Amino acid sequence: MDKKPLILVTNDDGITAPGIRRLIEVMNTLGEVVVVAPENGMSGQGHAITIDNTLYCDPVVIDDGPQKEFKSNGTPVDCVKLAIDQILDRKPDLLVSGINHGSNSSINIIYSGTMSAAVEGGIEGIPSIGFSLTTYKWNADFGAAQKYARLIASKVLEAGPALPQPFILNVNIPYLPESEIKGIRIARQAKAKWIESYDKRVNPRGREYCWLTGEFVNLDDGTDTDEYALQNGYVSIVPVQLDLTNYALMGRLKNWLDKP
């Protein structure tokens, strides 16, 4: 390759989160890095986009690295769209999102701003990877996650245009000492859900409000899932698709719903 590969970096924990700073360090060793990320935390924003509000996107300097950086009031998906349409002068060779503070395995992919940014990259034809570390600790040790992020991103950059489209990976790294991580497992998304509960309170003006809380439940006893891989000390990689069609149900519905 004549030019260094162009790598777009984003996340959903906000541009100053330790996870994205550690990811930028790694990507600076692999290519030319442009960061476009939310100025504030956007966890749980899913594939939200900003359509009824104004978007800002401004250059910012956060540390001494060689990367160019921009912060936005938009969601992670907005950041990807802004980067592609407004900031970058060519299509990135790779999009990386994260390193998320907390797991995005199984059904979490659907709520995750980190993974939605990667999915948006996939829609745009950019090889895209979301990285998540299975701990919410803000000052977690990202060392092992950095090692695997470098390894996987390097392989994706090497393969380059030979990759199928869309090429989207959901990578979760178990929060273990590096020596205890057993390797990588290619996995399917486990069937799982959250059982919600709400912490109810009364505000100083006497009005009831609540906070969303919940408990994650793995409903899947398969040994080929991301949850199983993580629980057994492996990094999980789930390749992700964009087609939500339930093909198994299509034929059944054809017999069922006739022309009225």
Add this chain to the structure above:
Amino acid sequence: MDKKPLILVTNDDGITAPGIRRLIEVMNTLGEVVVVAPENGMSGQGHAITIDNTLYCDPVVIDDGPQKEFKSNGTPVDCVKLAIDQILDRKPDLLVSGINHGSNSSINIIYSGTMSAAVEGGIEGIPSIGFSLTTYKWNADFGAAQKYARLIASKVLEAGPALPQPFILNVNIPYLPESEIKGIRIARQAKAKWIESYDKRVNPRGREYCWLTGEFVNLDDGTDTDEYALQNGYVSIVPVQLDLTNYALMGRLKNWLDKP
């Protein structure tokens, strides 16, 4: 059935939008209706949930119908979670979301608050249907959409516990006079994307901002897609799944990424 079926209604255009009011009218003829919907417009919110902010959810009376109604400052997905955990005393027999002002065909499903509410219902094991009319007109004629909403919801309620899980339908109704609608097509999600552009402006304080705009592009020339059905005068129904795993890519990756 001894009891009338319990139907949960939500949307992403806000609880006073004409589309949800017309949907409530129809559902009142089919069962006991509880509405839990955003107090304001939440278009484009995708599968966003509110985790770093307080949630309100209060009873409200909007018209004279028999339905019970609650409005929330949360997203459509928050509304579904609040309904299930806080408001309803039994699991609904059906969740309907919409009728959305604007198409949610093809890739739009991923950005759509309307469809994300239906997907959340599916995660919870509730047969769930998102309805969308292919016009953004606020005072559109919802007559034909009401007819198809009633037909499809009735069939789903009849089938009841016999339905496979998850059971999620993405229903789009072309904005045509009822007599010109040719019937229903069971379809797959068309491959499509938005080409973004941004309308750049300067605010009164001299700071640049922009608005997201874009053009929808159908990249799929199949005749079995939702886009094709809609363009040819049919109501499209895409059954939706929750598993985003790209199985075709799994095997390929297994050979490609060895244990480091």
